[in-house]
Amino acid sequence: MATAGSIVFGLLTIGTAYVTGAVVGKVVEPAFADHRYKLGALLLGAGVILGLSALKVLGIFGRRLGSGFMQFKLQAIYRQRVTRRYMELPPSWHAQHSTGSLLSNANSDVEATWWPIAPLPFAIGSIVMMVVAVGVLFTTDWVLALVGLGVFPCLFALNVVYSRRMAPRQAKAQALRAAVSTIAHESFDGALVVKTMGREQAETDRFAAKTGELRDALIRVGRLRGIFDPSLDSLPSLGTLAVLVAGAWRLQAGAIGLEELVSVTLLFTVMAFPVRAIGWVLGELPRSVAGWDRVQRVLTATGEMAYGTRDVPGTGPVDLEFDGVEFAYGEGEPVLRDVTFTVPAGKTVALVGPTGSGKSTIATLAARLLDPTCAENGSGTGSGTGTGGSGSGGGTVRIGGVPATELSAADLARTVALVPQLSFAFDDSVRANVTLDRSAAGGSGAISDEDVWAALGTAQVRPFVERLPQQLDTELGERGTTLSGGQRQRLVLARALAGGPRLLILDDATSAVDPRVEAAILRSLRDTASGKGATILVVAYRRATIALADEVVYLERGRVVAHGPHQHLLDTIPGYANLVTAYEKAEAEREREHDYETDTALEDTALEDTAVEDTAVETDTAVADGPDELLEVSR
């Protein structure tokens, strides 16, 4: 429609030139010659010009709306595709791409890609117009036609050179746009740190440096445009002059009349502008290509985790099994080595270990946000796609006996709920944050408000929500900024509970919650767990949490060091004992200090240092000879 509209427009433009020429020749010239006019003919001429103008308006509507709507539609489609891809790509891919650059891909790059669509129909119309114009020129006079043939290809060639030269400059600019967006996003995201450290100026300098680069890149783009744009503008003018000279010569030779000469020169003048549209398309093409490349990089990114088609059989709690699992982030050192343990159905297992020992990675693998890494090729992620389950290389995670890689996406989400360490709230209402529009456990319809309140109750956040002005309909703001850390954490906990998971994974999910509240949550979780029947894997430091567990898996540096009941580990594993009794020891230390209050600080410090060293030594020993033996015991 857009192309048709612009072709109509183009033809009408030529038509206007000829009609004007004809009116000049048939009506105006005789009138000037005879000094009288025929009213009818004059009005007819004027009317035809006006009529053509009205038709051109239709052409404009067709062209502009058609091409604009097409452009918007393509932009929307590609924005959807790009964002859909963001959803499909796994966390490991996201870890390698900054939010700012992904924002840029979805907006500015998509926009750049389809930018030339708007002038495209106009340009096509212009090309058709050029061809027709040359044809018309030939019927008028071959010499004038040759002039036209000389000018138009020149325009075209100049445009091609232009876009060739422009391409690298535009690509650079587009990449810098993304870089600027990345810095801005990161800096606003970390605004609190920037503020508390008083680094506003330093951050501004960092942003200014990139912005400066972008500015320079854009100025380079502008300089090139400065050379080509005016040249492209003056070419049709040169053509008009050439037509005048050649036309005069032909007129003298008697080959054409004044009427033809006027028509042809007018034609060149009115065509000057539409012909520029071709330049616009070609001029923007490099930016478009740069944008397209960047969009394609997202659309063709690999490494997504393919889901299987199987469901976890039965109902009620499911067991979780880690079988020789290895994992490394990217090309780095493995953070998990040969991790093997089982959480029997309906049981609670606590995962304990020092900071950075791989607990969160295990929690993430258990929810299949990551797949174990293939040991042989050592390459990043996505190794578990397709066949899965053979346990080759990176080992296998099984949920209810089914390798996690073979589970369907829907069943995986239904079966397993992970409450991550950092709670993420959506910019939505309390209700929507809890239900996430999932269907209730057992698949019978949506999660009811009753279920939501029950989950909020279990997570100990019900009284807080009840006090909110709009209760469940209260909007939380971006990432739940209106909530305190503890409240957000409990809300996220309620989200996990509301789905009635068969396997619940808590990754230190109560760290921001006060001890008393945590105790209450844990008790009711335990009740809920036994009532609805969920298996629980909980990353924990607190003794109370650990006490609720049937078994403890103790990790150090990515290896399972020991595995068994809490008391057993406490008695046999010094590293473990050191970790979970740290507070008691610290208190005992303080008591001692209290008793020898007058002792010099120097001695104290020395004492502490020794204690720390001791711990380290003990830990190392445990790593060296502990695990195998203990695993045996615990089985």
Next chain:
Amino acid sequence: MSTADSTAGAVTTAPQGTWQTLRRGLALSPELRTGLLGTLVLAILSMVGRVAVPIAIQQGIDDGIQAEGGPDLRRIALGATITVAILVVTTACGYLMMRRLFTVTETALATLRVRTFRHIHDLSMLHQQTQRRGVLVSRVTSDVDSITQFLQWGGVILLVNSGQILVTTAVMAYYSWKLTLVVLLAFVPSAVLIKKFQPMLSVLYGEVRKRVGFLYGAVSEAVVGSAVIRAYGVGERTQAKLDDTIGSYQKAQRRALRMSVTSFSTGELAAGLALSAVIVVGVLLGVDRQLELGELIAFLFLVTLFIQPVQIATEVLNEAQNAVSGWRRVLDVLDEQPDVADPAHEGVDLPGGALDLTFEHVSFNYPGGPRVLHDVHLEIPAKTKVAVVGETGSGKTTFAKLLTRLMDPSEGRVLLSGVDLATVRFESLRSHVVMVPQDGFLFDDTIAANVRFARPLLTDDELQQAFTDLGLADWLAGMPAGLHTPVGERGEALSVGERQLVALARAYVADPDLLVLDEATSAVDPATEVRLQHTLDAVTRGRTTVAIAHRLSTAQAADEVIVVDKGVVVQRGPHDELVRDPDSIYARLYASWLEQTR
């Protein structure tokens, strides 16, 4: 245009007119006027070439072709040659003009970007939170881009075309003022209509810009929350939300375009009207011997030269509405007065050495929200170590934020060593007072770069020493590349506990006189935490420390504990004293803590 996403507390600004916005925009970017006169002169010169062509045609027809004794080819060739020479000069002028324009606009807008960026950082935390991060990013990226696009595409065209319209009108008037009048009259109705369309377009394009901001926000949420979305299998739901945002952006674009095309097409009708009117009136004048044929033909060319820029100018004006909306949104950000403002030069500096702090009847409530702190009145002597405890939502974090002047009290004052916090220069404040927030946000760089954040000049050895001081040398040695290990976006390549360790080291090297820890070690394992506590004790000796704590081990180790409940300080004193009253809130918290850890 609505200012829907301006803050609750801010005065709702009245919708502003296009010219007002442009004036304010130009006033804020005075660089845009640099060499404007020269650029304008070049712009006008650059289009002289175009007007030269119809004059050459007129001369050619009247004096050359219709010369007495048959067409005079030499004369025509001479005229054409002169015109070509003029064209060459004017093309060069065009190049110079664009070069200047690009340099000036890009420089000015880069400055605007940076200034807006800085201003966003200067806004208070509360202010920042009311704006979605994606929206803020769109302010310094796509909104400024829309201004650039307008100033360069539109700006060039508007400059050149205004010049062309002026010169053409002058030349037309020279040929025949009567016909010129006819042309101008033909454009009156469309001018009236276009003027009427402008405010409507302004509203529609305002909507478009707003939708871009929403799009940024939605994409940002989907990307940042991608792991949660995946874990809960709610990709479809998120996608539906995204599709919705994308769809309403598209709809807004379409509505704006429809109006813009309608506005544009009136120009075409006016053009037809002008052309036919010129022929009719021209013939009448010609018959009356007031006009030569060549003059009328030249006039027809001139009308074309007049119509084109007018049409294009209409187009540019429409586009301008898009840019003006973007500009307005940037200006709106700049107009937001930071409610927690840096007194800058008028401010005072904090005295050196450990600071004592005083809360003088301090109350706080979020704008339009309930009171979260009630009449807190207390003093903390210098060099003491204080723990603030209380249940979730009791007001602990608010206490820390008031102390570090991330927010100002609604009532009362906060004093550091007798100096009202509100009068302290930020530079002095931030170098004396450092807070380690709950969420140890790290920048996408190495561990070293993150720790060096506040002290860029520290050497690697000094950084290494800092980790050793904190007892974290072993941990650091375990990282794949030690100090030079990249931490990933937001520090996501490290575990949450490890991020907190780096954040703590970052605060430690900042060497503050008052250190505020807001649950800074909540994700660190107990053994490490206890060790850190010891080492922190050693290194913070001689400074004042306020620790917001949920692990009561911190409270036990503190000189004094402040217990906050429902926004009120209910108890204070050393741990041992507080636990003596078994019915007190603290004793109950402690009992629960013991239950948890034993």
